[in-house]
Amino acid sequence: MxxxxxxxxxxxxxxxxxxxxxxxxxxxxxxxxxxxxxxxxxxxxxxxxxxxxxxxxxxxxxxxEDVVIQDDYDPLLASAFLEQPASLPPLAALREAVRLVYGEVLAYDEQTILRRIQLVWAIPSLRARQMEGQIATMTMLTAAIAERTGRPTDDFAVRVFTGAVVGGWIAAVERWVRSDGEERLIGLMDEALVLLEEGLPL
The missing domain is CATH 1.10.10.60 (Homeodomain-like)
Known part of the structure; x- marks a missing residue:
C-alpha cells in the first residue's frame, strides 16, 4: 500500500x-x-x-462521514496551480494543475474515489456534508486565484470565476458518476474548463 x-x-x-x-x-x-x-x-x-x-x-x-468526504487534494491542486508559469492565464494554469494532480490521483485510485462519490450522492447526510467540502474548495481556490492574479480575495470577478470553475467541476463529477466511471473524470474536468475558456458557447 x-x-x-x-x-x-x-x-x-x-x-x-x-x-x-x-x-x-x-x-x-x-x-x-x-x-x-x-x-x-x-x-x-x-x-x-x-x-x-x-x-x-x-x-x-x-x-x-469524514472517511467518505475528506481528501487531501485541494492543497495539492492549489500548489500546482500557483507553480504554473506566469505567462499562462488562470484557466490554462488550472487545466495544467488538474492534469498534474488529478492525473496522478485518479491513475492511483480512481475506483475508490468513484465509490466514495457514489456514496455521497446516495446518502442525504453525506450530501449535506459535501456542500461544506465544496465551500472549502471554493475558499481555497479563491485564495489561490487572488494570489496569482494580484487581486484581493473579495474581488467580485475572482469570486465569480471561482464559482464558475467549481460549478463546472460539479457538473463533471455528476456526469462521471452517471456514467459509472465509463467516462474519465479528468477529461470531464478539463472539458468544463475548456467550455469556460470558450465563453460557454450555447
Whole structure:
C-alpha cells in the first residue's frame, strides 16, 4: 500500500506514515461500506479491520462521514496551480494543475474515489456534508486565484470565476458518476474548463 507520489513528495517521513494509516483506514472503510452498507458499518468495525484503535480512527477522521468526504487534494491542486508559469492565464494554469494532480490521483485510485462519490450522492447526510467540502474548495481556490492574479480575495470577478470553475467541476463529477466511471473524470474536468475558456458557447 502506498500514497500518490505528489503527496509523498510534500511530506516528511512522519507525515507519510500518517498518510498511509489514513489511507488504510479509508480503504477498509470503503470495503466494509460496499460489503454491508454505509449505515450498517460502525467505526469500531472499521478500526478493527484497519488494525487500529477507535481512538486512532478519531485522530484521522472526526466522524464516519469524514472517511467518505475528506481528501487531501485541494492543497495539492492549489500548489500546482500557483507553480504554473506566469505567462499562462488562470484557466490554462488550472487545466495544467488538474492534469498534474488529478492525473496522478485518479491513475492511483480512481475506483475508490468513484465509490466514495457514489456514496455521497446516495446518502442525504453525506450530501449535506459535501456542500461544506465544496465551500472549502471554493475558499481555497479563491485564495489561490487572488494570489496569482494580484487581486484581493473579495474581488467580485475572482469570486465569480471561482464559482464558475467549481460549478463546472460539479457538473463533471455528476456526469462521471452517471456514467459509472465509463467516462474519465479528468477529461470531464478539463472539458468544463475548456467550455469556460470558450465563453460557454450555447
Amino acid at each position: 502506498s500514497t500518490p507520489a505528489r503527496i509523498e513528495q510534500q511530506c516528511g517521513l512522519r507525515e507519510r506514515k500518517k498518510a498511509k494509516t489514513r489511507l488504510s483506514i479509508r480503504e477498509h472503510a470503503m470495503r466494509l461500506f460496499v460489503e454491508q452498507g454505509y449505515e450498517n458499518t460502525t467505526i469500531e468495525q472499521i478500526a478493527e479491520a484497519a488494525e487500529v484503535s477507535p481512538s486512532t480512527f478519531f485522530r484521522y477522521f472526526p466522524t464516519k
